[in-house]
Amino acid sequence: MKKLSVRRRHPLAALVVLLLALAATGGLYATLAPADEAQAEASAQSLAIEEGKKLYDVGCSSCHGSGGQGSSDGPSLTGVGAAAVDFQVGTGRMPLQQPGPQAEEKPVVYTQAEIDQLAAYVASLGPGPSVPNESAYDPSAGDAARGGELFRTNCSQCHNFTGQGGALTHGKEAPALDNVDPRYIYEAMVTGPASMPSFPNSTLPEEEKQDIIAWLHAVNTADSPSPGGLGLGGFGPVSEGLFAWTFGMGALIAVAVWIGARTAKARKS
Amino acid sequence: MSTATKDPKTRGKAPAGEKIADWADGRVGLYSLAKANMRKIFPDHWSFLLGEICLYSFIILILTGVYLTMFFVPSMAEVEYHGSYVPMQGVMMTEAYASTLDISFDVRGGLLVRQIHHWAALIFVVGIMFHMMRVFFTGSFRKPREINWLFGWTLFILAVFTGLTGYSLPDDLLSGTGIRFMEGAILSMPVVGTYIQMFLFGGEFPGHDIIPRFFVIHVLLLPGIMLGLVAAHLILIIYHKHTHFAGPGRTNDNVVGMPFLPIYMAKAGGFFFLVFGVIAAIAATATINPVWVLGPYRPDQVSTNAQPDWYLGFSEGLVRMMPGWEWVIPGGYTLNFGLMIPLAVFPGVLVLIGLYPFFESWLTRDNREHHIAQRPRNAPTRTGLGVAWLVAYGVALVAGGNDVWAVNFNLSINAITWVCRIGFFVFPVVAFVITRRICLGLQRRDREKVLHGRETGVIKRLPHGEFVEVHEPLPREALYTLTAHDQDRPAELGPETDENGVRRKVSPLERLRVKISRGYFGEQAQIPKPTSEEYREITSGHGHH
Ligand code: HEM
Numbered sequence: 001m002k003k004l005s006v007r008r009r010h011p012l013a014a015l016v017v018l019l020l021a022l023a024a025t026g027g028l029y030a031t032l033a034p035a036d037e038a039q040a041e042a043s044a045q046s047l048a049i050e051e052g053k054k055l056y057d058v059g060c061s062s063c064h065g066s067g068g069q070g071s072s073d074g075p076s077l078t079g080v081g082a083a084a085v086d087f088q089v090g091t092g093r094m095p096l097q098q099p100g101p102q103a104e105e106k107p108v109v110y111t112q113a114e115i116d117q118l119a120a121y122v123a124s125l126g127p128g129p130s131v132p133n134e135s136a137y138d139p140s141a142g143d144a145a146r147g148g149e150l151f152r153t154n155c156s157q158c159h160n161f162t163g164q165g166g167a168l169t170h171g172k173e174a175p176a177l178d179n180v181d182p183r184y185i186y187e188a189m190v191t192g193p194a195s196m197p198s199f200p201n202s203t204l205p206e207e208e209k210q211d212i213i214a215w216l217h218a219v220n221t222a223d224s225p226s227p228g229g230l231g232l233g234g235f236g237p238v239s240e241g242l243f244a245w246t247f248g249m250g251a252l253i254a255v256a257v258w259i260g261a262r263t264a265k266a267r268k269s
Numbered sequence: 270m271s272t273a274t275k276d277p278k279t280r281g282k283a284p285a286g287e288k289i290a291d292w293a294d295g296r297v298g299l300y301s302l303a304k305a306n307m308r309k310i311f312p313d314h315w316s317f318l319l320g321e322i323c324l325y326s327f328i329i330l331i332l333t334g335v336y337l338t339m340f341f342v343p344s345m346a347e348v349e350y351h352g353s354y355v356p357m358q359g360v361m362m363t364e365a366y367a368s369t370l371d372i373s374f375d376v377r378g379g380l381l382v383r384q385i386h387h388w389a390a391l392i393f394v395v396g397i398m399f400h401m402m403r404v405f406f407t408g409s410f411r412k413p414r415e416i417n418w419l420f421g422w423t424l425f426i427l428a429v430f431t432g433l434t435g436y437s438l439p440d441d442l443l444s445g446t447g448i449r450f451m452e453g454a455i456l457s458m459p460v461v462g463t464y465i466q467m468f469l470f471g472g473e474f475p476g477h478d479i480i481p482r483f484f485v486i487h488v489l490l491l492p493g494i495m496l497g498l499v500a501a502h503l504i505l506i507i508y509h510k511h512t513h514f515a516g517p518g519r520t521n522d523n524v525v526g527m528p529f530l531p532i533y534m535a536k537a538g539g540f541f542f543l544v545f546g547v548i549a550a551i552a553a554t555a556t557i558n559p560v561w562v563l564g565p566y567r568p569d570q571v572s573t574n575a576q577p578d579w580y581l582g583f584s585e586g587l588v589r590m591m592p593g594w595e596w597v598i599p600g601g602y603t604l605n606f607g608l609m610i611p612l613a614v615f616p617g618v619l620v621l622i623g624l625y626p627f628f629e630s631w632l633t634r635d636n637r638e639h640h641i642a643q644r645p646r647n648a649p650t651r652t653g654l655g656v657a658w659l660v661a662y663g664v665a666l667v668a669g670g671n672d673v674w675a676v677n678f679n680l681s682i683n684a685i686t687w688v689c690r691i692g693f694f695v696f697p698v699v700a701f702v703i704t705r706r707i708c709l710g711l712q713r714r715d716r717e718k719v720l721h722g723r724e725t726g727v728i729k730r731l732p733h734g735e736f737v738e739v740h741e742p743l744p745r746e747a748l749y750t751l752t753a754h755d756q757d758r759p760a761e762l763g764p765e766t767d768e769n770g771v772r773r774k775v776s777p778l779e780r781l782r783v784k785i786s787r788g789y790f791g792e793q794a795q796i797p798k799p800t801s802e803e804y805r806e807i808t809s810g811h812g813h814h
Contacts, residue, residue: 101681144355144356145355145356145357145358145359145360146359148356148357148360148562148564149360149564152442152564152567152570152572153569153570156442156570156571156572156573157571157572157573158573159573160572160573160574161442161443161562161563161564161572161574162562164574165676166572166573166574166672166676167573167671167672167673167675167676167682168682169681169682169683170681170682170683171675171679171680171681171682171684173675173676173679174573176676215356218355218356219356219562226556226559227373227374227380227556227559227561228373228380228384228555228556228557228559229384229553229554229555229556230554230555230556231556231559232555232556233677234559234562235574235673235677236443236558236574236575236576237443237558237576237577237578237579237582238574238576238579238582238669238670238673239673240391240557240558240578240579241391241578241579241580241582241666242579243551243555244388244391244392244395244579245395245579247551248388248391248392248395248547248548248551249392249395249396249399251547251551252322252392252396252544252547253315253319253399255540255543255544255547256315256316256318256319256321256322256540257315259315259318259536259539259540259543260313260314260315260316260317260318261313261315262536
């Protein structure tokens with residue numbers, strides 16, 4: 001101790017302290033690196049928001065207003081969250097082309113990177129649901145049986161038993177859910193597009209959303225099993241009745257005509 | 270052990286079959302019974318086989334239904350599902366639904382038999398409708414066959430209700446919604462509705478009784494009655510003999526065709542297997558009522574695209590077309606016209622269909638027996654009415670599926686409903702007018718053909734330059750066929766006064782009858798068929814080409 005106190009006033013002491021301080025800062029820097037990454041991310045984020053705003057101003061502001069406040073041609077986007085943008089633009093609904101009963105699904109016009117930027121910008125306008133992690137909508141992690149019950153309770157009144165789609169009033173419709181990416185199923189539930197109600201986690205917890213996705217995966221994809229044979233569209237008695245009248249009765253009448261013509265006197269010698 | 274044993278048959282001994290036949294004949298008079306009926310004649314025409322399609326699908330329904338009954342559990346007790354269909358694992362459901370899943374996935378051949386049973390049910394009722402149309406449009410319901418028309422009509426109604434009770438048995442979300450609909454329909458009946466509902470369900474909906482009750486009705490009561498009616502229907506056909514279309518040698522007093530045994534029987538047997546084959550092929554390739562994805566019935570759940578099987582689509586459509594009017598009358602009772610009116614129209618229409626033969630015989634006062642099937646064109650008003658009815662029926666069917674059409678053809682469900690509402694009244698009228706005109710046109714063409722012969726397409730130039738088409742006279746058989754029918758005359762009111770100059774009393778009903786009769790058989794409603802005088806005059810060569 002004495003030595004240290006003696007050399008305290010050594011001309012190089014200041015330098016040593018400086019070195020030590022630098023080392024300590026370096027160590028601190030190393031341990032606190034995430035904070036800095038966050039800072040870097042934050043700047044990337046602000047870059048994305050900036051880019052997103054540019055895209056937004058060109059493609060969306062005419063309807064949704066220059067600051068997302070909405071206009072007579074489109075609703076306000078404040079608080080709809082990144083999930084809504086990812087869903088609306090990723091399924092080709094937005095940008096809207098022509099007014100109709102409901103936004104049409106068109107070919108997607110933005111790259112996923114651009115969609116992320118748009119989403120970042122809209123998310124910056126107000127807090128809202130964010131784009132879910134893949135683990136949240138992985139169908140294989142859900143319980144299809146429970147999902148089926150939840151689907152029949154919450155969704156089938158509009159989308160049909162297995163999500164084959166159903167009509168709403170005045171040309172609106174709840175679309176068929178085959179071939180919808182699980183991510184969009186999840187996002188549709190949290191954001192509630194058009195006349196669909198939204199199902200926030202407070203009413204439909206995350207695991208239950210996953211169960212619903214598992215159910216749809218089990219019964220309504222191109223490779224879900226169809227033990228009974230041709231599915232006839234899954235529309236139930238209407239398509240079955242049509243089939244019975246056309247193919248069923250058609251085949252039987254053809255057989256009847258054939259048998260009716262096969263009379264004993266038909267053999268001409 | 271390869272030594273062939275020769276069996277020395279004594280010549281005098283009758284073969285076993287003959288002995289059994291002899292034995293039976295001695296006790297139940299089989300020979301005379303068979304002799305009387307074996308040579309019954311059945312005419313050949315494909316449309317006469319429509320009834321057989323019904324008969325065979327009914328037999329298929331009984332055979333497959335017996336198989337299903339062995340595995341189906343008609344109980345509404347709750348169980349947790351642990352069968353082999355994964356997406357239903359652990360779901361609470363009634364034993365009825367669970368056993369239907371078991372039939373579909375864990376019983377050998379169960380799914381195929383279920384699908385055969387259900388497809389056969391749809392085709393059974395389609396067949397009945399086609400068969401009824403055949404009988405209606407050919408006037409084969411006329412004396413002496415009115416009673417058999419009623420038997421067939423009852424079978425039609427029972428088939429519809431057997432179907433309703435059948436597709437309700439699995440207790441899935443779709444059929445449960447149907448039962449709920451039925452409950453609503455019953456409740457909409459003024460005064461008696463609530464009592465009937467409580468009686469049928471044994472308490473509040475859904476209760477625990479409805480599936481077991483429907484089961485008994487479905488597998489025992491209705492099929493039993495139907496079996497009896499089918500037998501009665503067939504006995505009457507044999508007794509009346511079959512109708513046939515007019516032709517040379519085919520008159521009102523005979524039937525030309527093949528004897529029941531052996532030819533007809535062989536054909537019928539073959540036809541049975543063909544019908545079975547077609548239905549089995551459909552059932553093996555196309556899903557029907559995939560209850561496993563519909564889920565068990567729970568009163569708090571519902572799905573869009575919830576329709577009854579097609580044979581009740583008519584009533585569904587009527588309800589969907591009807592505006593949802595209701596009145597609350599003093600005392601707090603609700604009159605629900607949105608359900609009451611359609612559900613009064615439904616049986617009302619059925620009654621009209623059942624009574625039609627009696628209406629026509631009242632109209633024509635025709636007491637003769639008719640064994641010749643009419644060609645639809647020769648009864649233009651009846652044919653027009655039939656087509657008008659079919660169009661109204663079709664409109665109601667379309668309305669019953671309005672949501673399915675809306676989704677698949679990107680239409681507005683409201684627009685479809687409005688088109689159906691208006692179309693239900695307008696289209697049948699248009700169809701009636703058009704059909705009657707077509708019939709009259711065909712009658713006119715028949716008349717032309719009889720009087721002037723068939724157009725050959727050969728053009729001849731006459732000496733003075735005129736071009737004419739050569740007409741070739743019809744063969745005598747064709748002439749007969751085209752003129753064999755008789756034409757009803759419109760009824761007359763008779764003289765205003767009787768022989769004493771006193772005004773005759775004519776009942777309003779009689780006046781109505783005369784009016785309708787003019788509409789049916791008056792000048793604007795049929796083309797007089799050529800008489801033999803006209804024919805002779807023209808063919809005697811007065812310069813007609
Ligand atoms: C006469 C005409 C009949 C009609 C129109 C008819 C119609 C139907 C229909 C539509 C179903 C629903 C099938 C499904 O999709 O699951 C059904 C189920 C059933 N039928 Fe019939 N049926 C008839 C006769 C019979 C007979 C005679 C029996 C028994 C002897 C029977 C026994 C059953 C049983 C046990 C079920 C429930 C099993 C299941 O749904 O898997 N049926 N019937």
